Amino acid sequence: MSAWLSAEEQKRLRRSRRRRGDQQDTLRRITVVAAVAATALNGILFAQTGLGSVSAGDVENTVIDLIGAVLPGGGSGLRPSASPTPATGGAPVVVSGGS
Amino acid sequence: MTLILLSVAVALGVVRAAHPAFQPLLVEGVHRNLTLLAIAFAALHVVAAVADPYAQLSVLDAVVPLLSAYRTTWMAFGIVSGYLFAIVLISSWPVRRLGRVAWQWLHRVAYVGWVVAVVHSLGTGSDVRNPVFLALTMAAVVGVLVTFLGVRLAEERNHRSLRAAVGVVAIVTIVVIAVWAANGPMRPGWARSAGTPPGLLHTP
Numbered sequence: 001m002s003a004w005l006s007a008e009e010q011k012r013l014r015r016s017r018r019r020r021g022d023q024q025d026t027l028r029r030i031t032v033v034a035a036v037a038a039t040a041l042n043g044i045l046f047a048q049t050g051l052g053s054v055s056a057g058d059v060e061n062t063v064i065d066l067i068g069a070v071l072p073g074g075g076s077g078l079r080p081s082a083s084p085t086p087a088t089g090g091a092p093v094v095v096s097g098g099s
Numbered sequence: 100m101t102l103i104l105l106s107v108a109v110a111l112g113v114v115r116a117a118h119p120a121f122q123p124l125l126v127e128g129v130h131r132n133l134t135l136l137a138i139a140f141a142a143l144h145v146v147a148a149v150a151d152p153y154a155q156l157s158v159l160d161a162v163v164p165l166l167s168a169y170r171t172t173w174m175a176f177g178i179v180s181g182y183l184f185a186i187v188l189i190s191s192w193p194v195r196r197l198g199r200v201a202w203q204w205l206h207r208v209a210y211v212g213w214v215v216a217v218v219h220s221l222g223t224g225s226d227v228r229n230p231v232f233l234a235l236t237m238a239a240v241v242g243v244l245v246t247f248l249g250v251r252l253a254e255e256r257n258h259r260s261l262r263a264a265v266g267v268v269a270i271v272t273i274v275v276i277a278v279w280a281a282n283g284p285m286r287p288g289w290a291r292s293a294g295t296p297p298g299l300l301h302t303p
Contacts, residue, residue, distance in 0.1 A: 020124065027128040034104075034129075035136055041235075042100040042140065049226045 101144055102220050104137035105184075106239035109213050110246040112206075117254040138188065141181060153299065170294045173222030176215050183212030213243065214272060221276070222293060227284040244273050 111130040114121070145161050148154060156174075160167035164175035190197060190205040197205070217240060226232045247269055252262045283289055291300060 023122070023124045023128075027125055027132070030125075030129050031132040031136075034107075034133060038100050038104055038136060038140065041103075045100065045226070045229075045231060048229065048231065 108133040177219035180215040
């Protein structure tokens, strides 16, 4: 009787240990997935906020600076002039105000 | 992100308290690990805020409430929330020597810390009107509120009037925060009224 109980007891103990091991595996998996998902989402939110505060001009200047760094003198001709281009003397084109 | 992780951890804590026999190892393990992950993200958040030259925060500004010139009140909410969660963390340390009742009451400080963190994220966040941020914050708040009302309070058998009072306080708190958010952080001009130094404001 006691031998039968002991075998039953051992089986229950084994089952309990296996269940504990399975739960620890699941816990590990959930933790890793949560950490990766949180990091990815944080990166997306960070990039979205960062890109939202960057204007098109900033991007253009960064690209030109990068080209200038890789090819010395290469970026200088790409940067748009701050002053308007002088007129070349051609006939003016009327765009509005016609009778 | 810290708020989202904290919210899931709080919701799991609510489930754990209401159903202690339901997958105890798993629920408590995920609750503990997500809280530790949230603390890591919070630390990263503080380091990034101090390192970011925009807000010009010093280390002291990040640890002493009401010291920073940048959105003073709303920054203070974040710092206070950090200290409240520090109390929860330290009192839950594996070698704690507190009695069960004292630990439970200290652990409930997490609810206050979470509410304070929500106010901080809405008040200080420069991305409140970002639809992704807003959707995540709303999901976190609704998730915690529904779990708290539906699992914790519904499962409690005793203290009917106390349960009703706690439920009303929880709902009123969230409604007040929602109304404040709609009329404050969601409105144009919040950056100025939140206390952003004039030198940092974009003038049209």
